[in-house]
Amino acid sequence: QKEVEQDPGPLSVPEGAIVSLNCTYSNSAFQYFMWYRQYSRKGPELLMYTYSSGNKEDGRFTAQVDKSSKYISLFIRDSQPSDSATYLCATGNTGGFKTIFGAGTRLFVKA
Amino acid sequence: ETGVTQTPRHLVMGMTNKKSLKCEQHLGHNAMYWYKQSAKKPLELMFVYNFKEQTENNSVPSRFSPECPNSSHLFLHLHTLQPEDSALYLCASSTLLAGVEDTQYFGPGTRLTVL
Numbered sequence A: 001q002k003e004v005e006q007d008p009g010p011l012s013v014p015e016g017a018i019v020s021l022n023c024t025y026s027n028s029a030f031q032y033f034m035w036y037r038q039y040s041r042k043g044p045e046l047l048m049y050t051y052s053s054g055n056k057e058d059g060r061f062t063a064q065v066d067k068s069s070k071y072i073s074l075f076i077r078d079s080q081p082s083d084s085a086t087y088l089c090a091t092g093n094t095g096g097f098k099t100i101f102g103a104g105t106r107l108f109v110k111a
Numbered sequence B: 001e002t003g004v005t006q007t008p009r010h011l012v013m014g015m016t017n018k019k020s021l022k023c024e025q026h027l028g029h030n031a032m033y034w035y036k037q038s039a040k041k042p043l044e045l046m047f048v049y050n051f052k053e054q055t056e057n058n059s060v061p062s063r064f065s066p067e068c069p070n071s072s073h074l075f076l077h078l079h080t081l082q083p084e085d086s087a088l089y090l091c092a093s094s095t096l097l098a099g100v101e102d103t104q105y106f107g108p109g110t111r112l113t114v115l
Helices: none
Strands: A004-006 A011-014 A019-025 A032-038 A045-050 A054-058 A061-066 A071-076 A085-092 A105-110 B004-007 B010-013 B018-025 B031-037 B044-050 B053-057 B064-070 B073-079 B087-094 B110-114
Touching (some): A011 A019, A045 A061, B018 B087, B031 B073, B044 B064, B044 B073, B053 B064
Parallel strands (some): A011 A105, B010 B110
Antiparallel strands (some): A004 A019, A019 A071, A032 A045, B004 B018, B018 B073, B031 B044, B064 B073
């Protein structure tokens, strides 16, 4: 079993739709959770970071973590064509161990 | 310069060439990473350096040789590569310490093509 599982997609939605991106993880010791966005031919950039269960909102983006089910989500409201990218979830713990990345989900938002 | 920079951004090389990729981080981090990202594949961690010491080598072929002279600079020396080594090579850095979350910051990558 992979430590972080993520559906590679692609996911195609119309402009203005609410997008839901999801990951599951296997290690209950993971403490922090991140979402990265990667545009084509660019490096991943940190989009959101959260350290606990619950929701964290930043503009149109909401990160949600459910530690009991080991499930993390990213919601994008009012999606825009500029949101078209690959979204990678990531997680780890603060024991000095490196972050583990999911495979990434490709998102296309059609105008 | 800010963040993580990588040079060159694009590189085309023959299988007999020797070239080097360079990464520099301006974030005060102590850990640096090399990743390989092939089309439609997840990030593949290649090497990890923490305080200039290599802490991880994920069974990477010896034709890839990393060098970390200090916590701000990381090189990847390439020789006798194969066409299947063509990929985006990403450098990242972070504060990798016990008790601190490992938030990695990536450079723009070097797009490598091996002919």
